[in-house]
Every structure is written in C-alpha cells, then in structure tokens.
Amino acid sequence: MTPGTEGYAEHAAELASRYEAVSFAGKHSVVLQFLPSAPSAVLDVGAGSGADAAWFSLMGHRVVAAEPTDLLRRAGMELHAEHSIEWIDDSLPELARLQRRAEKFDVVMLTAVWMHLEEVERQRAMPRLAALLAPGAVLVMSVRHGPAPRERRIFEVSDEETIALASSCSLKMMLAVRTASAQAANRIAGVTWSRLVFQQPP
Numbered sequence: 001m002t003p004g005t006e007g008y009a010e011h012a013a014e015l016a017s018r019y020e021a022v023s024f025a026g027k028h029s030v031v032l033q034f035l036p037s038a039p040s041a042v043l044d045v046g047a048g049s050g051a052d053a054a055w056f057s058l059m060g061h062r063v064v065a066a067e068p069t070d071l072l073r074r075a076g077m078e079l080h081a082e083h084s085i086e087w088i089d090d091s092l093p094e095l096a097r098l099q100r101r102a103e104k105f106d107v108v109m110l111t112a113v114w115m116h117l118e119e120v121e122r123q124r125a126m127p128r129l130a131a132l133l134a135p136g137a138v139l140v141m142s143v144r145h146g147p148a149p150r151e152r153r154i155f156e157v158s159d160e161e162t163i164a165l166a167s168s169c170s171l172k173m174m175l176a177v178r179t180a181s182a183q184a185a186n187r188i189a190g191v192t193w194s195r196l197v198f199q200q201p202p
C-alpha cells in the first residue's frame, strides 16, 4: 500500500460521493486568482475521484490526474468518463512515472494530500513537485489541520515548514492563508485548511 493512502480504499465509494458534492469554486475560492484562464497543462496529484480534474477539463485545460488508490482512481474514471482526463497510478514522494515522462505543467494541484506524508517524504517530495513545474507555473496546495479520522495517516504540518521547503526549491510564495473547511461536517468538527500557492520563477 502506498504510504498515505491508509483508510481510503475501505471507504472509496462514500468518499467519492462526498468529494463530488463540493463545488470547485466553493473549495478553491481563495486560489482562483492564481489559476490560468488560457488552456494550460494541469496535474492533479492525489486526485481522488477527480472532482478537481473534471473542473479543469471542463475549463479547457489538458489534465493529468495521479491517484494511487485504485478504487478512487477507477471511480474517477467512471464518474468523469465524458471528460478528457489522463489517469495515472502514481504517488508521492517519488512520482516516479511522472518523473520518467519529464513533462512540465502550468498548474500542479495538491488538494488535501500533503499532510498524508511524513517529514522525510515531504522533504523528498517538494523537489520532485518543483521539477514538474514549467517556468511561471503554480503549485497550489491545501493542508488539513485539526481532528482527523483515526484510520487515516495524517500529520500536523506547519506552514513554516512547507514554505521553507518550497523556498529551498526556489519557489516563490504567492499565498498563505488559513480557511474553514468547505465540507459542513468537517467545518463543525473544527477542521481548517492552509491554502498555499507557490510559483516557479518565470
């Protein structure tokens, strides 16, 4: 099993319907200003059932969705069959398949994934993510804080650490804010999210 994916396969169907119920604009309102409007290359890492990937595809972008949990990836392929999304089985920290392709992206999304990696994995992952960014591209992250399901592998990750890691890869911080959860149950439970945007120098 890919480290970080603990607890996902067991509840894949229920999680997929929960992810699909949250609108992209509702979840990502604070980062919309950093997303390109012209057709671009987008990579969604830890894409889940592909709710974000489908939105990008609908907006006319070319989308690659990397998801290591088979049941979520297959659910995403079925749910969004009408969208042109390239699904691949790949995982952090190495993203080995993507690294072999040596392709660059204008946007790399990492929504609700980073806190599943332990510290050494985060240290390995950031340079690999930076290597996937084209000049001027953005890395858009959301990192969970607060109570978490027991069966998941979730670490408390400080913004300071993530900002320092990004900076060590020459990425410029464009945004660092804390928001409430877009999912009602999580909001009530006190879950908050760090929203971080980093840019590769043009």
Ligand SMILES: C[S@@+](CC[C@H](N)C(=O)[O-])C[C@H]1O[C@@H](n2cnc3c(N)ncnc32)[C@H](O)[C@@H]1O
Binding pocket: 002, 003, 004, 005, 006, 008, 019, 045, 046, 047, 048, 049, 050, 051, 052, 066, 067, 068, 069, 072, 090, 091, 092, 093, 110, 111, 112, 113, 116
């Ligand atoms: C909370 S879900 C978010 C799904 C999707 N990004 C969304 O916002 O709807 C976290 C996702 O990260 C994936 N994941 C967990 N560990 C991972 C890793 N090491 N590399 C890539 N993805 C991972 C899980 O399989 C799951 O799909």
